[in-house]
Amino acid sequence: xxxxxxxxxxxxxxxxxxxxxxxxxxxxxxxxxxxxxxxxxxxxxxxxxxxxxxxxxxxxxxxxxxxxxxxxxxxxxxxxxxxxxxxxxxxxxxxxxxxxxxxxxxxxxxxxxxxxxxxxxxxxxxxxxxxxxxxxxxxxxxxxxxxxxxxxxxxxxxxxxxxxxxxxxxxxxxxxxxxxxxxxxxxxxxxxxxxxxxxxxxxxxxxxxxxxxxxxxxxxxxxxxxxxxxxxxxxxxxxxxxxxxxxxxxxxxxxxxxxxxxxxxxxxxxxxxxxxxxxxxxxxxxxxxxxxxxxxxxxxxxxxxxxxxxxxxxxxxxxxxxxxxxxxxxxxxxxxxxxxxxxxxxxxxxxxxxxxxxxxxxxxxxxxxxxxxxxxxxxxxxxxxxxxxxxxxxxxxxxxxxxxxxxxxxxxxxxxxxxxxxxxxxxxxxxxxxxxxxxxxxxxxxxxxxxxxxxxxxxxxxxxxxxxxxxxxxxxxxxxxxxxxxxxxxxxxxxxxxxxxxxxxxxxxxxxxxxxxxxxxxxxxxxxxxxxxxxxxxxxxxxxxxxxxxxxxxxxxxxxxxxxxxx
Numbered sequence: 001x002x003x004x005x006x007x008x009x010x011x012x013x014x015x016x017x018x019x020x021x022x023x024x025x026x027x028x029x030x031x032x033x034x035x036x037x038x039x040x041x042x043x044x045x046x047x048x049x050x051x052x053x054x055x056x057x058x059x060x061x062x063x064x065x066x067x068x069x070x071x072x073x074x075x076x077x078x079x080x081x082x083x084x085x086x087x088x089x090x091x092x093x094x095x096x097x098x099x100x101x102x103x104x105x106x107x108x109x110x111x112x113x114x115x116x117x118x119x120x121x122x123x124x125x126x127x128x129x130x131x132x133x134x135x136x137x138x139x140x141x142x143x144x145x146x147x148x149x150x151x152x153x154x155x156x157x158x159x160x161x162x163x164x165x166x167x168x169x170x171x172x173x174x175x176x177x178x179x180x181x182x183x184x185x186x187x188x189x190x191x192x193x194x195x196x197x198x199x200x201x202x203x204x205x206x207x208x209x210x211x212x213x214x215x216x217x218x219x220x221x222x223x224x225x226x227x228x229x230x231x232x233x234x235x236x237x238x239x240x241x242x243x244x245x246x247x248x249x250x251x252x253x254x255x256x257x258x259x260x261x262x263x264x265x266x267x268x269x270x271x272x273x274x275x276x277x278x279x280x281x282x283x284x285x286x287x288x289x290x291x292x293x294x295x296x297x298x299x300x301x302x303x304x305x306x307x308x309x310x311x312x313x314x315x316x317x318x319x320x321x322x323x324x325x326x327x328x329x330x331x332x333x334x335x336x337x338x339x340x341x342x343x344x345x346x347x348x349x350x351x352x353x354x355x356x357x358x359x360x361x362x363x364x365x366x367x368x369x370x371x372x373x374x375x376x377x378x379x380x381x382x383x384x385x386x387x388x389x390x391x392x393x394x395x396x397x398x399x400x401x402x403x404x405x406x407x408x409x410x411x412x413x414x415x416x417x418x419x420x421x422x423x424x425x426x427x428x429x430x431x432x433x434x435x436x437x438x439x440x441x442x443x444x445x446x447x448x449x450x451x452x453x454x455x456x457x458x459x460x461x462x463x464x465x466x467x468x469x470x471x472x473x474x475x476x477x478x479x480x481x482x483x484x485x486x487x488x489x490x491x492x493x494x495x496x497x498x499x500x501x502x503x504x505x506x507x508x509x510x511x512x513x514x515x516x517x518x519x520x521x522x523x524x525x526x527x528x529x530x531x532x533x534x535x536x537x538x539x540x541x542x543x544x545x546x547x548x549x550x551x552x553x554x555x556x557x558x559x560x561x562x563x564x565x566x567x
Contacts, residue, residue, distance in 0.1 A: 011056065012036070012045055031056060039116070076118040084111065085123040089131035102128050143173075143185045144212065150175040152528040153214050155187075155238075156222040156536045157205060157229075159196055167192045171208050172538045174366070176527045180513040184366045184538055187212055198231035205236060220532045225250075225412060241414050244363050244374055245535040248356060251405035252307040259401075260394035261349055264342035265302075265310065268317045271324060272299040274335045284330055288323035308360065311353040314346050348395055352402075355384045363534040369508050370534040372425035374418050378406070379433035420446060421529040424522065426502045426511045443493060450489045450521050492521045 007013070012029055014022040027038045027045065031053050036044060049056060076084075091097060101107060102122045111120055123131070147153060154174045161167050171187045188208050194200045209215040222241040223229040233240035256265070275281045276299060289296050299320070300312040317324065317338070325337050338346060359377045363370045385399040419442045422428045431439040496519050502511055508530065516523040 007038070007042065007045065011049060012038075014038075029053075076115060076120045080115075081120060084120065085127065086131055086135070088123060089128045090135055092128060093132050093135065099125050099128060143187075146177070146183065146185075147173065147175070147212060147214055147217070149178065150527075151217065151524070152219045152531065153217045154220045154222065154241075154532040155205070155209070155218055156533050156538050158224060158536045159192070159201075167196075169204055171205065173212070173214070174531050174533055174538070176509070176531050180509040180516075182367055182369065182509060182531065196228050198228050198235065201228055201232035202235040205232065219528050220414075220417065222533050222536050224536055225409070230412075239414055239417055241371070241417065241532055241534070242409070242412055243534075243536040244378075244413070245360055245537055247406065247409035247413070248360060249307050251402050251409065252353070252356060253304075254405050255398050255401040256307075256310070259398060261345055261398070264338045264345050265314075267336060267338045267342065268313050268346070269301065270335050271317060271328070271337060272301050272313060274333065275299060275324075275327070276301055281327070285320075285323060285327045288327045289320065292322050292326075294320060294323055307353075308357055311350065311357055314350050314353070318343065318346060318350065345394060348392075349398070352384060352395075352398070355381060364537040366533070366538045369425060369530045371418065371532040372421040372428060372508070372530055374413075374534045375422050375433045376428050378410070381406070416445065417529065417532070420449070420525070421532065424526040424529050425508045426499065426515075427504050427506065427508055428501075429497065429499075430501050443497070446522075446525065447489050447493055449525055450492060451485065453521065453524065454485050454489070489521075492519065495519065496522045 007027055010030065012027040014024050015026040015028055015035065017023055025038055027036050028034070029036065029048060029052075034048065034052070036048060038045070088102065092099065092101065102125060104122075108120070108122050111122075112118065152175065155171055156174065157169065157171045159167060159169050168189055169192050170189045172184055173187050174182065174184045177183055188211075190204075190208075192204065205221065206215065209218055218236075218238045220239045220241045221233050221236060222243060223233060224246045225242045230240065230242070256262075275285045282298070285299075286296050297316070297320075299316045300309060302310040302313040321337070321343070328335060328337065359381055362373055362377055382403065385403050387396050387399050391399070419431075419434065419438070422433065423431055423442050423446060431442060434442065499515070499519075502508070512523055512526055512530075
């Protein structure tokens with residue numbers, strides 16, 4: 001564009017207004033006097049020349065076209081550029097994108113189109129890695145500040161091995177905010193090269209707690225029931241909470257081993273494998289589903305490590321019996337559907353497993369209280385597994401085996417912690433899942449915990465953690481208290497017990513947020529016990545977004561830049 005308002009080497013002029021000014025949003029073609037809109041891009045103008053004035057368009061120098069295009073493009077301001085680069089780094093970290101995506105020309109083109117053809121350069125790999133580090137440090141500072149405001153923290157931890165044969169330890173912290181919101185943060189997802197001996201595991205848990213400044217705030221550690229994890233927890237100054245989901249999984253898998261359901265389940269696996277491993281067979285099944293007015297859905301094959309996949313497999317086979325049978329009849333095959341008697345077995349198995357699935361989902365959440373639900377849930381499950389006179393022999397065997405396995409695991413559970421947590425949940429404080437003598441014992445234990453809290457704090461000693469010096473909220477001194485203290489404690493407990501029980505659908509966190517002032521001593525215990533997760537599911541291999549980015553950035557900086565580095 002020259003000083004007189006001419007564009008594309010004088011082929012277009014800005015539209016002149018009656019007052020002598022120029023309307024720079026519209027241009028006039030000097031050949032046909034056609035009026036066109038102009039938004040700093042000459043693409044539409046060149047298209048007009050090519051379509052209407054081909055001879056004149058060919059006279060336009062190609063180099064000048066390129067220079068004019070570049071000149072006309074607006075440059076993005078520094079503030080927007082920085083925000084966009086930070087957003088890309090966050091997207092790379094949280095969405096598991098490869099680092100080299102910042103070199104993708106397609107991404108750059110999308111950004112230019114979205115920004116109305118503004119000039120923007122994608123950040124380099126090094127810049128993206130640095131921003132990921134900064135995002136992680138910012139997020140970590142917020143978590144450290146939040147952890148500093150709470151008195152107790154519960155941890156979940158687990159080891160697992162990825163397909164790359166690399167071993168990782170994940171540790172997640174759980175606590176209540178001042179507003180009684182249940183918070184959880186992944187403290188680490190660290191690669192481990194040592195053997196997972198109990199001493200090594202215990203030291204790694206302590207190391208992470210020290211790094212985050214919570215070594216004296218940790219109340220419980222929830223892990224699976226592996227021998228090394230149980231032994232490691234016994235060396236730590238915290239209470240150990242075995243994962244209820246692992247116990248439930250073990251009870252179900254043992255109950256299904258060498259059971260009368262084996263033949264029916266084997267047929268389900270063969271039927272589903274027949275369709276899942278062959279695209280033409282899968283297409284025929286889809287056509288049969290449409291013909292029988294069923295919803296089109298793929299079939300789930302069960303996995304030995306996930307009992308709920310067995311339930312999904314059973315549900316899919318039962319739901320698609322007619323489409324499956326008709327699809328198998330189209331070609332000669334050795335694959336057969338379960339018989340009528342086996343279908344009846346599968347329906348009964350589905351009924352009891354559906355209760356187990358409900359309990360697993362109930363206990364596996366991070367945003368709601370789960371520890372206090374364990375005993376009521378297991379009580380419900382025990383009633384479901386009661387043998388009735390109408391149960392066939394195969395269901396009697398399954399239920400008896402399941403109950404025996406659950407009792408075996410229940411002996412290893414931190415039952416006292418679960419009982420106190422149940423009493424501190426206003427939904428279950430009636431303790432109907434316990435016998436009367438056990439109920440009285442729980443309230444005596446809570447009184448003792450309050451009594452212990454009333455004692456003056458002892459001078460803090462250097463942290464030399466040994467199994468014999470385990471610090472536990474359930475291990476309290478039996479020293480005598482003054483009559484005033486006893487009266488005060490008894491009134492605290494009785495005043496809480498006098499509160500009406502809330503509905504099972506109500507939120508205990510909301511109840512405590514409203515009643516914390518009236519029950520401050522009990523609220524302190526509630527924050528400790530109710531924050532404990534019932535399962536170690538929160539630390540299973542879906543690591544925190546910013547830890548993903550941190551690991552990727554560390555991997556990128558300590559090795560040569562790979563062709564495709566995944567977060």
